[in-house]
Amino acid sequence: MKKLLLFATTLALALGGCSKEYLNPSSISLPQATGSSDGLLTLCNGLQQRYSTGASLSVPYNATALGGLSTRELTVLNVGNNEEFNVFLGGASVNNSNFVVRNLWTQCQLVRANADLVLQNVGNAPDPGTRSGIVAYASIFRALSLGTLAQFFEKAPIVTQENAPFVDRVAVLQSAVTQLEAAATQLAATPVSAEFTAKIAPGIDLPNTIQALIARYSLFAGDYDKALAAAARVDLSKRSVFNYDDLTRNPLFEYAFGNKNVFEPTNASLGLTGALAPEAGDRRLPFYVRTNPSATQNLGTGFFTANSAPIPVYVPGEMLLIRAEAYARKGDLANAVIELNKVRTSTAPATLNSAGLPTAPPGAGLAPYAGLLTAADILTDILRNRHIELAYQGFRLEDSRRFGRPGPGPLATNERNRNFYPYPRVERENNSQTPPDPLQ
Numbered sequence: 096m097k098k099l100l101l102f103a104t105t106l107a108l109a110l111g112g113c114s115k116e117y118l119n120p121s122s123i124s125l126p127q128a129t130g131s132s133d134g135l136l137t138l139c140n141g142l143q144q145r146y147s148t149g150a151s152l153s154v155p156y157n158a159t160a161l162g163g164l165s166t167r168e169l170t171v172l173n174v175g176n177n178e179e180f181n182v183f184l185g186g187a188s189v190n191n192s193n194f195v196v197r198n199l200w201t202q203c204q205l206v207r208a209n210a211d212l213v214l215q216n217v218g219n220a221p222d223p224g225t226r227s228g229i230v231a232y233a234s235i236f237r238a239l240s241l242g243t244l245a246q247f248f249e250k251a252p253i254v255t256q257e258n259a260p261f262v263d264r265v266a267v268l269q270s271a272v273t274q275l276e277a278a279a280t281q282l283a284a285t286p287v288s289a290e291f292t293a294k295i296a297p298g299i300d301l302p303n304t305i306q307a308l309i310a311r312y313s314l315f316a317g318d319y320d321k322a323l324a325a326a327a328r329v330d331l332s333k334r335s336v337f338n339y340d341d342l343t344r345n346p347l348f349e350y351a352f353g354n355k356n357v358f359e360p361t362n363a364s365l366g367l368t369g370a371l372a373p374e375a376g377d378r379r380l381p382f383y384v385r386t387n388p389s390a391t392q393n394l395g396t397g398f399f400t401a402n403s404a405p406i407p408v409y410v411p412g413e414m415l416l417i418r419a420e421a422y423a424r425k426g427d428l429a430n431a432v433i434e435l436n437k438v439r440t441s442t443a444p445a446t447l448n449s450a451g452l453p454t455a456p457p458g459a460g461l462a463p464y465a466g467l468l469t470a471a472d473i474l475t476d477i478l479r480n481r482h483i484e485l486a487y488q489g490f491r492l493e494d495s496r497r498f499g500r501p502g503p504g505p506l507a508t509n510e511r512n513r514n515f516y517p518y519p520r521v522e523r524e525n526n527s528q529t530p531p532d533p534l535q
Contacts, residue, residue, distance in 0.1 A: 129212065130216070131220070132225050132229075132290065133294070135216065135217065135220055136225075138209060138213050139229055139233060141209065142206055142209055142213070142232070142236040143299075144343070145209070146206045146239060147406070148344070149202075150346045150350040151194075151350050153346040154199060154243055155347060155489070156350055157195050158199060158243055158247075159351075159487050159488065159489045160179055160351075161195055161492065162246070162489035162492045163487060164179060165183075165185055165491075165511050165512050166511045168361060168365055168366050168482070168486070168487070168491050169183075169359065169395075170183065170358060170366075171358050172355055172356055172359060176357050176358075178195050182195055185503065185511075185513045186513065189516060191519055191520035193516075193517075193519075197520070197521060199243065200244070200519045201519065202240075203241070204244075204251075206236050206237070207241055207253070210240070211254075211255060214230065214233050214274075217230055217233075224285055224288025224289075224290070225287070227282050227284075227287055228288065228291030229291065230282075231278045231282045231287070231301040231302075232301065234274045234275050234277070235275070235299065235304055237271065237274055238271035238308045239308065241267050241270060241271040242271050242312045243489070244264075244267060245265075245268045245271075246492065246493040247516050248515055248516060249533055250264060250530055251264070251267050252528075259526060261529070265317070268315050272308075272309050272312050272313055272316070272318075272321070275305050275308055278305055279306065279309070282301060283302075298337060299335050299408060300334065303330050303333045303335060304408055306325045306326070307335070307413070308408075309321065309322075310323075310325035310414060311413070313325060314417050314421060320421075322418075322421045323417075323418055326415075331411040331414060334446060334448075334454045335408040336405035336407050336408060336454050337405060338405050339402060339403050339406075341403065344403075345405075347398075347399040347487070348401060348404055349402060351395075352400070353393065353399075355393055359393045360383070362394075363380065363386070364380075365383065365384070365482060365486055370475050371475070371479045371482060372479075373483055376460065377459050377460070378442075378458060378459055378460040379457060379486075380483065382396065382397060382453070383395065383396060383486045383487070397453070399487065400452070401452065403450065405454055407455060410455045410485070411455055412438050415435075415437045415438050416438055416477055416485075418434040419432075419435040419473075419477050420474065420477050423473050424474075426470065428468055428469075428473055432464050435480065436463045438458075438484060439461040439462070439463060439480065440458075440459070440461060440462070441457075443457060444457050459480070459483070464476055475498075478494060478498045478500075492513075495510055496514060503535040513535055514535055517532035517533065518530070518532060
């Protein structure tokens, strides 16, 4: 993986009433960072590093922890991990100081703010193809950050300013989609330059990732026509991943799945019961869960088996399930079943990269859908397949809410222990516009 660099602004320290500035000689100024193609490309690489690396600071780790621990997908192995354990308990146990909540919020907002900075200064890149690539790359990480925030919070700021106003989560998602659509138009008109390709960290397929994220966040926002169209534009043979190595490590493997200390899957059924219980013979389960783990092995596998294991930005089955859900919610049940069966009946092996590490799960290898042809029954099967196809990718809380599954309440009947999370204390203390916390 290419070395990724984080942007550091010039540090000015004022001592008392002294007007002197003490400059950090190892850092660069804002004009230097944004005033050239090289500076902007360095900032773009920094977006990926801040978003996808850093073990328990990373967005993938915290999204997986919040999404899985709050929905019984994951269980805490050691109650000494207080913050993860409080997320597992849910309800009032999660307060404004919880570091899992805070880290996700802070990292997403930092990535979003730096992506906006890149987009505001992209005109400083003289080559049109380099500008096109920079816009696409920054738009992807802006969208990932805003889309992740919308999965866990009722509202969020989408601009950088003092006391930035909050907008509701649908507006957050729409902002992400609007920027992605603009990037898609520019990218189609002006392909990326050789300069961009040579200097950007490899792994992300720009045009397909843009369409995949438009599809994902349009679905979450309830825009089913846009979700259908975008998902259909994704080339399912292409892969888009965050790459890792022994220096920039897979954060889920490094912090959780590589040990028996933090959390692991609840059980071999991913905590799914009742109508959502996995079907016998589902070929995806052995991919995501060890069948005979040793005493020291984490039960979870999937995309988190080594420091160098890549994490997919999306998997092909997500696009098919987006289409199935969108059709079902529009009342087109016949097409919903067609798309659902593409996932259910697939017998494709897991997709591997050149190092033999997976970038997409195997096909389920199940029989075609044979349930009742009602929207409620078809949607239940779509949800079951989302929970398995997208295991440990942080979507389970969003999905549980969207599908109207049992929410916070008696432990015997709930499938999630919160609906949304409280706003971190650091935000509340620095932004007078921070809304009241959700009750649950």
